[in-house]
Amino acid sequence: MADDTASALPDWFPRGVPSLAVSVAGTVAIVASATLLRYALGQPLQSFPTLLFSPAVFLAALLFDRRCGLLAIVLSTASSAYFFVYPYNSLTLPLASLVPLCIFVLTSSFVVTVTDTLRQVAARLDRAERNKSLLLDELAHRTKNDLAIVGSALQLQARSSDDPAVQEALATAVARVNVIAAAQDRLRYREGIGQVDIADYLLGLCTGLGDLLRGVRPIAVRLEAPTMTVSGADAVTIGLIVNELVTNAFKYAFQDNGGGAVDVKIEREGGNLRIHVRDDGIGCADDAVSGMGSRLVRLLAQQRGGVVSRVATETGCHVTATLALEEMPDVRVRP
Known part of the structure; x- marks a missing residue:
């Protein structure tokens, strides 16, 4: 699930409003800073006595609230009138001096109103985005739990059967369900896009397959995959293909208690992904019957506009599956 909920607001935008005391103190500090800066600049801003106070008003409304x-x-x-518009020793202001002050008050009031309205709209959007992220997390969590229940039910059914063929078929079905559950477990929602770190996902998958299938045989499962993210749907497809190919290698490439290695390599070429699974077993049998796993791999690749090839090597068998990845917009990941 997502480590933190997504936000519709940029990182620098203030979340929430501080206490009244902090807000008032911050407002006073902002206006005082503008006053000191205006005083330091002096003559160059003589004709624009309220120029530096407009950003101060905007900041106060943005960082705190309308009040x-x-x-x-x-x-x-008050600061502009007392220090810059008219000499301090006079008790009255000439009418001409009131014009820029009135303009400043009117324009600043408009800025405060607009800023506060935009702030409220942004806050509502932020809450809606966070709620959506929570719903997506909850959906993924429920999906993972449902898949776990399905897997448990299949395992119970396999234990209750005395037919080895039924037990093997159900065990294979459980493995496929676990592949989908693992993808859900590593799913991350970023900017509304469900993504999976493929290297992390396949590392867990290959490690689990090796522990499950090798038994007492010294067979290693090695993975070489770049650090990249793919869509949740692509992750499930890739995981199912790797699951079937590695399982087939364990079942058919190594006879008796012989050892060896199964190498899984992932390569990305533009919008395509290439999956290599090599073993150093007995090689590719010419008269091998295409089973359910092999047909599933071909079907998954075809659905993604790809192909599957299988060639014998000097030390075993090499299967390659190529598929096209879903296009995803570039997203900025928050640290």
Whole structure:
């Protein structure tokens, strides 16, 4: 499941509003900073006495809330009038000096209103995005649990049967269900796209297959896969193909208690993915009967616009499956 819920807001956007005391103190600090900066600049901004106070009002409304934005307008107007618009020693303001202050108050009030409205809309979108992520996580969790129940039911059915063929068929079905469950377990939802780290996923899959199938035979399962993400649907397809090919290698490539190795290699070429499974067993039999696993691999590859090839090597058998990956938009992963 996702480690954290997705957010519709950028990383720098403030989440929530601080306490009233903190908000007021922050607003005062922002206006005071604008006042000091305006005082330091002096003559160059003589004709624009309220210029630096507009960003201060915007920041107060953005970082805190509408009330702090209005407070910033009051403080900015008073500071501007007292220090820059008219000399300090006068008790009255000429009418001409009130014009820029009135314009500043009107424009700043509009900025505060718009900023607060946008903030509320963004907050609602953020909550909706987080709720969607939670629902997706819950859906994936329930799917994983349902698959686990299906696998357990098949295992119980296999134990209750005395027919070895039935037991083997049910065990194979359980393995395929576990492949899909493993993909769900490693599914990550980012920006609305369900993604799986294929290297991590296949490492767990190959390790589990080796422990399950080798028994007392010294057979190693080795994986070479790049660090990349694929869609959840592609991950299931890749996992099923690897599961079938590795299982077939264990079943047919190594006789008696002989040892060896099964190498799984994943290569990406543009929008295509190539899956290599090599073994150093007895080789590819010319008269091998195409079983359910082999037909499933071909069907999965064909559904993705790919092909499956099988060639004998000097040290065993080499099966290659090529398939086209789903196109996914580039997404920025939050740390």
